[in-house]
Each structure stands twice: as structure tokens, then as C-alpha cells.
Amino acid sequence: MESPPYKTAPASLKGRRRQTGGPISEFMAAEHAFLDELLAQASRGSIPAYRQFRERLLRHISIEEKLLLPMAQRRRSGEPLPMAARLRLDHGALAALMLLPPAPGTFKAVGAVLAAHNPLEEDPGGVYEQCDALAGGESGELLRRAAEMPAVPVSAWVENDARVVEAVRRALVRGGYSAALID
Secondary structure, X not given: OOOOOOOOOOHHHOOOOOOOOOHHHHXXXXXHHHHHHHHHHHHOOOHHHHHHXXXXXXXXXXXXXXXXXXXXXXXXXXXXXXXXXXXXXXXXXXXXHOOOOOXXXXXXXXXXXXXXXXXXXXXXXXXXXXXXXXXXXXXHHHHHHHHHOOOOOOOOOOOOOXXXXXXXXXXXXXXOOOHHHHO
């Protein structure tokens, strides 16, 4: 079994507004920190970092969508977490943005979505803390499955296709963001 990328939050989490959480919170916040580092490198021109960011972001979303949110809903007798619908809109916007090439507008839009999205998960009382509380003794198994989650197939980004740009704009608007973010 491959171990998680971090067992505890890395130094790059310092200064983030969050309480020390349980194992799910720590694992997922460490994932966020790693994604933040990759996005920063990509925005400075690193194409390999952008490729890795895209792969890791989609895998991270998959962990939330296939493991955490279903577990929480199951533990809540079929009732989804109150923030589940909001997270799914953000996940849709982020997945759509991964169709775009590494460009200033892409980085601006991804950064804006993540700035609104990550606190919903990481802040005290957020989704990760709720998942920790709901998982109980199941958290070890969830983390094992998260660490083993396979990569999500990632298509090549699309250059200069007005239909793709329009689809990304619609996904942003559905999520409550400005379509102008990618301009």
C-alpha cells in the first residue's frame, strides 16, 4: 500500500485558519497544501507542475466525491452534508477549468474558486471536521482507500476553442462565480 502524501500537515499550512482536526482533516488539508504549492509553481511557468496539479486536483476531488461525501451521507441516514451541493458546484467548476491551458486567466479563476472552496472544507466546523466526527472508527479505512485512490484520467487541455471556453464559463456561473474570471 502506498502511504498518503503527508501524514501530518506540512509547514506550508502555517497561517491557514483551521483547528487541528482528526486524521481526515489532516490528510485532506495536507492535500490542499500540496495542490497550493503545485499551483504556485505552475503560475510561475512550470508546465510539469501544471500537469501534476491537474492530475492531483482531479484525484483529490474524486476522494471527496467517491469516499468522503458518500460516507457522510450514509452516516447521516441518507441525508447529505449541508455543504455537499455547494462543494459539488465548486468541483464542477474546477474540473471544467482543468480543460484550459496554463494561462493567467486559468490561474486567476482556479485561485478564486479554491479561495472560496477550501475554507468550507478546512475551517472549524467545515466538511473535513464533520467527516472526522462522522467516520469514527471508519477513518483509518477511509484514509487507506484515499491513499490508494487511483489517478483520474486527464485529457489534454484545449487551446483556443470557443466552445470549451463557453462551457467553462457556464460551469463557473453555475458555481456562483463570474464568467469573467477566465478573461
